[in-house]
Amino acid sequence: MIEIKEDQIASLLKEAIEQLRTEDDRRLVSFTKKIATANPLQFFEAAKHIRENRAFWTSSSQMLWLTGVGTAFEMGADESRFEVIEAAWNKILNEAYIHNPYEVPGTGIVAIGGMSFDPENTQTELWKKFRPSQFRIPEFLLTKYDSSYYLTINVCVRKNDHAKQLAEELRLIEQKLLTERALPDHGLYIQDENEMDSDKWMDIVRRATEEIRKQNVEKIVLARELRLTFNRRADISPVLNNLLKTQPNSYIFAYEIGDDCFVGATPERLVKVEKNKLLSTCLAGTAPRGETKEEDMKISEALLNDEKNRQEHDFVVQMIKRGIKDYCTQVAIPDEPIVRPFKNLQHLYTPVTAQLKDGYTILDIVKQLHPTPALGGSPKEESLAFIREHELLDRGWYGAPIGWMDSSNNGEFAVAIRSALIQKNQASLFAGCGVVKDSDPQSEYEETKIKLLPMLTVLGG
Structure with missing residues (x-):
């Protein structure tokens, strides 16, 4: 050493x-x-x-x-x-x-x-x-x-x-x-919870399905915001500690700027590069976990055979394949997804591996892959145009790449979902869902409630 x-x-x-x-x-x-x-x-x-x-x-x-x-x-x-x-x-x-x-x-x-x-x-x-x-x-x-x-x-x-x-x-x-110290007590509970225009949000989901039926777009991802007020200023360390305990197999991140901190636990890798070996992940198609092993397996099988979720997943697989083909060799993609379970949810999952060509970096790949159809939609430009015109919030860094890169050309970026922007004694939580032609607004709304749970739980909800 x-x-x-x-x-x-x-x-x-x-x-x-x-x-x-x-x-x-x-x-x-x-x-x-x-x-x-x-x-x-x-x-x-x-x-x-x-x-x-x-x-x-x-x-x-x-x-x-x-x-x-x-x-x-x-x-x-x-x-x-x-x-x-x-x-x-x-x-x-x-x-x-x-x-x-x-x-x-x-x-x-x-x-x-x-x-x-x-x-x-x-x-x-x-x-x-x-x-x-x-x-x-x-x-x-x-x-x-x-x-x-x-x-x-x-x-x-x-x-x-x-x-x-x-x-x-x-x-x-x-x-x-490097001096060891105890983490502060969490001591946080929610005093006020404000859903931002939930009825209007569901109306926009209906409008998105109409747009898709016109065959202008295949899929549009719509996000919504939940605003919380706490009993006191939130300490970030206990929030991270709770995420580490409750969200295994997720990327846990925090990025602090002054009194604002963007924090989350996302299951979704965008891309990892280590010694020119590239790994990307298709994670689209969502279902809840079951309360028993038998129920969990039943939900998993239903997810694997659900046409809407398989279509949503395939959008992401094909986009990643197109995005990396000019930058990589030895691209390998399994023919079928598997179901990958997490703490609160389970998702359709397909890994993509490749060899990054000389002269390219992880930022080249991030540029090609963002936004994935899982966070934007398909086709990309048409879905983004709809989001810009109709969505009710400023996503900021939600749904975007967050990660790191080093001086030896290694790096990794995740997609910043299951996240919150914490500002002193308040926080904005974000969740979205993929809308296709047969989407039901109430069902999509319920899906976003499930996706809000990981952050809501660790913030005292």
Whole structure:
């Protein structure tokens, strides 16, 4: 194991500072070291009074955990968001000083972030802190990969910085972040629950079915919002802890900007890339869980044989196949889906594997796959046009890619469903459903109620 001593950190900082020519120049310095065991959630909680803007991520297998603290560098874009972020990311990596002797995903320079569902939609006051595309390189990043732990410290240095002094400041903050502490009690309950125009929402579902019957569109996904008010300001750490306990096999995420935090537990992977091996997931078609093993199996079989859900699922399979074919080789897709159970729901599931061609990155794939028919509809442009005109909310980052990418070309993005935007003592919860020509508005409404349950439960509902 290669350890980084404090004088080595100071030496790396000094080398980077000496390369700067003017006082306006800055350079990102990143160093990663292996550490003893550390609790990612306690690290997240410890940061609350040390640095603003925390981030949390764990993969659905819980193989990888990331906790980001503070901001060493931020990338954002309002237009041409994929191209702008890709260019900024490449520039950072080309100029940065990186010390990372470990070939481990989620170490080195890691950018964590996401994007809005539809940058062409009008942004409301609700999502004013979240840009159409926004990624942060944390100042401190705790990575748990399998059973090993790593700490990456990223800092932007300027010409007048003092290397030894800066190294000592970073060491003291690291010490505080790695000090074990108990999580606060949840203590949260809902004082007020406001369904946003549920009757009007069902009217829009009817209008969508009429549009589909005209054969202009095959499927339109419509989302709705539930607004909650709590007895007090919500602590994010207990919310994450409850999601980890109640939503196994899901991606658990949080992205904090000041007093606002977008948090969720999504079962839906968009794409994962590790050493050019690509994995995407088709997860569309939903049913509840049964109360007994026999009932669960009966519901599962019905889901597998349901024409509406199979059609909805196939839209996603075909879209992913089209989206990656020019960027990948060795594309492999099973002929039939299986049913994958989660805590509250079960879904039709088809994995897609491939080999990413040289010269392409995970952002190229995200651009092709978002929005999937499971969150937008099919065909894409026609369904998005209907959503823009008729949907009653600003989705913001709901239903959009959220995830991470690292300086070794690894990364993973999930689709941010089963989520909530928490703002002090309030929260907006989001859920959607796929509308096809035979959809029943009341049934679709009931489906969204089921999809709201994971977040509603952990927030005191």
